[in-house]
Amino acid sequence: MSWVTLNDMRTWLVAGALAFALIALFAPRIDLTRDAYDVLAVIDITTSMNTRDEASGAETVSRLRAAKTALREMLAKLPCGSHLGLGFFTERRTFLLFDPIEVCENFAAIDEAIAQLDWRMAWEGDSYVSRGLYSAIEVAKSLDADLIFITDGHELPPLPFSGLPPFDGKPGDVGGLIVGIGSRTPTPLLKYDEEGREIGTYAAQEVPQENRSGAPPPDASTRPGYHPKWAPFGNAVVDNSEHMAVVREAYLKQLASVTGLSYAYFGQREDLLEPLVAAAHARPLKVASDIRALPGSLALILLVFLYGLGAVAAGRALIRSSLNLPPPKGAK
Known part of the structure; x- marks a missing residue:
């Protein structure tokens, strides 16, 4: 494999996608x-x-x-x-x-x-x-x-x-x-x-507007009808809402x-x-968490980027062909 091929971005993208795909296949679960x-x-x-x-x-x-x-x-x-x-x-x-x-x-x-x-x-x-x-x-x-x-x-x-x-x-x-x-x-x-x-x-x-069980309130003696034995809470009508x-x-x-x-x-x-x-x-x-989705997603992103580069290159070639433009320098 030549240095030119290794230096080709598309080769690196394929290699990276393959590496992440292998990691996704064999990655263990982690706690x-x-x-x-x-x-x-x-x-x-x-x-x-x-x-x-x-x-x-x-x-x-x-x-x-x-x-x-x-x-x-x-x-x-x-x-x-x-x-x-x-x-x-x-x-x-x-x-x-x-x-x-x-x-x-x-x-x-x-x-x-x-x-x-x-x-x-x-x-x-x-x-x-x-x-x-x-x-x-x-x-x-x-x-x-x-x-x-x-x-x-x-x-x-x-x-x-x-x-x-x-x-x-x-x-x-x-x-x-x-x-x-x-x-x-x-x-x-x-x-x-x-x-x-x-x-x-x-x-x-x-x-019931008040609870009359137990001891009366401190102000009971001031209430209308108060009697310490017979009416310790008084006899007034109370409205406490x-x-x-x-x-x-x-x-x-x-x-x-x-x-x-x-x-x-x-x-x-x-x-x-x-x-x-x-x-x-x-x-x-x-x-136990499954982390395979992460390297799998990265592999997919690299592949999408790879095919995106191919689509861009094909589009440029089509435009140059339609305009009868010479290929770019260094192209084979």
């Missing part, structure tokens, strides 16, 4: 490390989550529907090797539907389970959010998983004047995220009949502080993965 996540997702399905104040394109949908859509989108973005479990909260506890399972192998089953969550699964009308969150943390800890808890934070009945019930766990022992969902503008709570049909909204007198649904962010941030979880407001975010990744404990996962 790469990437982050995976083990997560328990819990969605609040109590009455206030039926409030339609979440935008979905041109449509206004319920908080529950928006939460399910966001969770399904997060599922699609979780890296393979991650595990996702599902539960829902109602009354005062979290009910586990299934343990965390691998997201890619079981994508269709997990996605369908999320889609089928419904407020009619609730067995009580009460909504003790703090106790439901504590219950979810216990379940997540038993599964060695992080937690994403989606709620509007609406306690019904309201918390007693003594405040939050004590958290018996260790703050930060379970990582994860409380997601506040719902508008910051109050909206009347929707009302349903025994058949689950919407029949209007609740009036103030139909919803508990019949209005609004995301209780201050309360959810307090819960996050007590439990060591992070807090994120859903709003128009529609992406739960980013705040979850920032709050969760990543698990390093070794994955």
Whole structure:
């Protein structure tokens, strides 16, 4: 083989394409490390989550529907090797539907389970959010998983004047995220009949406006009708807007502080993965990766360039022939 031939660009392109093609054929798989996540997702399905104040394109949908859509989108973005479990909260506890399972192998089953969550699964009308969150943390800890808890934070009945019930766990022992969902503008709570049909909204007198269990508030003695034994809360009609649904962010941030979880407001975010990744404990996962696509692609690029040079040379020769021009110097 002559030096002229070796110096020919086309020869080098063919040689390079052949070399990369051989590498693509025999390249071994290599182990790469990437982050995976083990997560328990819990969605609040109590009455206030039926409030339609979440935008979905041109449509206004319920908080529950928006939460399910966001969770399904997060599922699609979780890296393979991650595990996702599902539960829902109602009354005062979290009910586990299934343990965390691998997201890619079981994508269709997990996605369908999320889609089928419904407020009619609730067995009580009460909504003790703090106790439901504590219950979810216990379940997540038993599964060695992080937690994403989606709620509007609406306690019904309201918390007693003594405040939050004590958290018996260790703050930060379970990582994860409380997601506040719902508008910051109050909206009347929707009302349903025994058949689950919407029949209007609740009036103030139909919803407990304060919790009268436990000790009365410090200002109880100044209330109309107060009696230390017979009427320790007084007899005045109270309106604390508990019949209005609004995301209780201050309360959810307090819960996050007590439990060591992070807090994120859903709003128009529609992406739960980013705040979850920032709050969760990543698990390093070794994955055997096939790198043959890289040298194969380089071989293809060289071949495309080679035939492109041939096409350019043929085009120039055709133009010179049509114009009766002499060949370029050095051409054979």
